[in-house]
Amino acid sequence: MSTAHNSAEKGQFAKTVLMPGDPLRSQFIAETFLKDAVLVNNVRGIHGYTGTYEGVPVSVMASGMGTPSIGIYSHELFHFYDVDNIIRIGSAGAMSPDLKLMDVVAAQGACTNSNYVSQFRMPGTFAPIASFELLEAAVAAAREMGVRMPVGNVLSSDVFYDASNSTMDWARMGVLCAEMEAAGLYCNAAEAHKRALALLTISDSLVTGEELSSEDRQTGFTQMMRIALRVAVEMANRN
Numbered sequence: 459m460s461t462a463h464n465s466a467e468k469g470q471f472a473k474t475v476l477m478p479g480d481p482l483r484s485q486f487i488a489e490t491f492l493k494d495a496v497l498v499n500n501v502r503g504i505h506g507y508t509g510t511y512e513g514v515p516v517s518v519m520a521s522g523m524g525t526p527s528i529g530i531y532s533h534e535l536f537h538f539y540d541v542d543n544i545i546r547i548g549s550a551g552a553m554s555p556d557l558k559l560m561d562v563v564a565a566q567g568a569c570t571n572s573n574y575v576s577q578f579r580m581p582g583t584f585a586p587i588a589s590f591e592l593l594e595a596a597v598a599a600a601r602e603m604g605v606r607m608p609v610g611n612v613l614s615s616d617v618f619y620d621a622s623n624s625t626m627d628w629a630r631m632g633v634l635c636a637e638m639e640a641a642g643l644y645c646n647a648a649e650a651h652k653r654a655l656a657l658l659t660i661s662d663s664l665v666t667g668e669e670l671s672s673e674d675r676q677t678g679f680t681q682m683m684r685i686a687l688r689v690a691v692e693m694a695n696r697n
């Protein structure tokens with residue numbers, strides 16, 4: 459069984475999939491953290507691997523950039539590959555002056571300017587939120603590791619280059635940072651009755667203009683990766 463976007467057979471993905479936007483971040487995680495990692499999908503160079511971490515099966519596959527892209531991959535993983543948990547491990551631009559480069563944020567909720575949500579035909583505004591189980595496990599893991607991890611609302615924007623220059627408006631409502639996929643992922647998880655969480659590392663600041671290099675974004679986010687891996691182990695141990 460394969461799809462137009464995924465050449466893996468059913469059963470080749472673990473119950474928990476870590477999902478960075480960047481395929482090279484996916485490869486880095488597989489090579490750095492997973493034992494016996496096998497490439498199970500590389501359609502469009504998206505780099506999906508399954509291996510083990512602390513003896514537990516874990517997969518990692520990239521989402522590409524933006525809601526339409528994570529919408530495809532997460533839909534297929536939830537509906538066609540029996541995946542239960544997707545943990546996005548992404549980068550984000552800080553909108554809060556309290557966030558510094560390399561800080562890790564957990565996206566409890568994801569505001570969006572995307573029209574993706576409209577396909578679900580709710581008679582009002584759907585609030586895309588993280589799975590409480592995954593969020594609670596991530597908070598516990600971060601505490602154990604001594605990592606400060608603010609938890610709150612983020613913005614999933616359809617635009618990286620914002621001609622309306624309005625991204626920072628969301629900061630007035632306490633939105634912590636901007637990225638491009640969490641809301642779409644949370645909607646897909648809700649529709650599939652599965653679990654999702656987005657962990658984000660601050661790669662740049664819309665407040666100060668500072669930014670990390672593309673190399674740092676590929677390989678420098680190890681604290682966030684370790685938190686996500688601990689959540690994967692915790693979820694496997696609960697089953």
Ligand SMILES: O=P(O)(O)O[C@H]1O[C@H](CO)[C@@H](O)[C@H]1O
Nearest residue numbers: 478479480523548549637638
């Ligand atoms: O680093 P990733 O996971 O790709 O996440 C962020 O980086 C990309 C933009 O540079 C968007 O995908 C955004 O959400």
Ligand SMILES: O=c1cc[nH]c(=O)[nH]1
Nearest residue numbers: 549550551636637638
């Ligand atoms: O979507 C994103 C990702 C990183 N930094 C931003 O400013 N926006």
